[in-house]
Amino acid sequence: MNKPSGTRHKNYEILNLIGYGLAKFEGDLIAALGFKTKSALFNHLIVRGVAETRGTLKNRQDLFNPLVRKAKVGWWQSGDRYLHRKILLDSLFGELDAVRYSAVVENYLQTYFPIPGEKLKPIVPILKSKFRQLQETGSEAELFFMNTFRTVERLKDGVLEDARLFGDGYDFQITLAPAYVLAEVKGVRGSTGGIRLTENEYLKAKEFKDDYCIAVVSQLEDVPRISVFFNPLEVLPLSRQTITSEQVYYSSPVRRW
Numbered sequence: 560m561n562k563p564s565g566t567r568h569k570n571y572e573i574l575n576l577i578g579y580g581l582a583k584f585e586g587d588l589i590a591a592l593g594f595k596t597k598s599a600l601f602n603h604l605i606v607r608g609v610a611e612t613r614g615t616l617k618n619r620q621d622l623f624n625p626l627v628r629k630a631k632v633g634w635w636q637s638g639d640r641y642l643h644r645k646i647l648l649d650s651l652f653g654e655l656d657a658v659r660y661s662a663v664v665e666n667y668l669q670t671y672f673p674i675p676g677e678k679l680k681p682i683v684p685i686l687k688s689k690f691r692q693l694q695e696t697g698s699e700a701e702l703f704f705m706n707t708f709r710t711v712e713r714l715k716d717g718v719l720e721d722a723r724l725f726g727d728g729y730d731f732q733i734t735l736a737p738a739y740v741l742a743e744v745k746g747v748r749g750s751t752g753g754i755r756l757t758e759n760e761y762l763k764a765k766e767f768k769d770d771y772c773i774a775v776v777s778q779l780e781d782v783p784r785i786s787v788f789f790n791p792l793e794v795l796p797l798s799r800q801t802i803t804s805e806q807v808y809y810s811s812p813v814r815r816w
Contacts, residue, residue, distance in 0.1 A: 570609055572693045573671065576664055577604070578619030579648045582627040584657040591661035607672040640782045643703040650702055651689045663689075700746025700776035701730060703783050708733065708774070711787050714740065728763030729771065740770055740789075747777040756797065764792050 568574055580588045581597070594600040601613040610616050626645045652663055666682045667690060673679070692698050701723070708731075709715045717733035717740070729741040741763060745754040754775060756764070764771045773791040776783050788794050 568615070572690075573609055573664075573667055574615070574619045575623075575644050575648065575693075576667060577609070577616060578621075578623045579627065579645060580657075580660050580664060581620040582623035584660065587657035588661055588664075591658045592664065604668075607668060607674060609668070609672055642706075643699060643779065643783050646702045646706055647693070647699050651692055696746035696748060696779060697744070699779055700783075701744045703776050703779075704731070704742070704744045704774050704785065707785060708742070711774075711785065713789070714742075714787075726759070728757070728759035728761075738770070740772055741767055742772050742774050742787075744774045744776060746779055747775060748779050750778050752777070755800075756791075761792070761797075764790075768793075 584591075586597075589595075589597055589600050592600060594603065598613070601610075601616050604610060604616060605613070622641045623645060626642055652660060655663065663686060666680065666686055669677065669679050670682060670690070705719060705721075708717070708719060714733050714735070717735045720732045720734065721730075722732055722741075723730050729743045731742045731744070733740045733742060743756070743760050743764075747754070754773070756773075764773070769790040771791065772787050772789045773795065775786045775788070777786065778784055791797075
């Protein structure tokens, strides 16, 4: 049995959906998708073009088995190399039972791997949004940081508060009574790549200095690692760039509401 190389499969989102679902529900998911055996399901997925071999599909479940089942099943020697992907899938679909999860898988297959002549089922808007989240580096990196920030020495005793909805130049506040640190998380798929700070993030970093950090979660395609830079404007080389974009609004006339 060959272990994965860490190179991202071109269909890795749906492979993760299937592997996670089989690890969690096994036969219940197979039945909910309309198949009698896992072999029949795998053959169907190969016809759709999700994978070229049954081994690829089996191996993806093997990566999720020890994380979902909390037991040494399959490639348990791989440890937590897929933990960040399990965390992302938990956040999006963790509350679903086998039947509702099967609808997610089926919607994804019909959307991205259609079969000619297949009668498409309508996909609800929130599922479309969740599918996009599967492809977002930022979301994956933020969830990984939320679950592992205590591995950073300075933050190990902190209490994390989510500030992403505020859009105020940082993602999280980590309280270290009586002090605190503001953290902005950036994701990088591989081991190399650049990051960008918005004007708001830059100004927050300038204001809070050593109480502000950039947490870069890299190697998201393999085993993620966190690199944390406190007072980032002093330690990271940054060059100013300007991007001009058009913002479109639709407004109503003044009226009594």
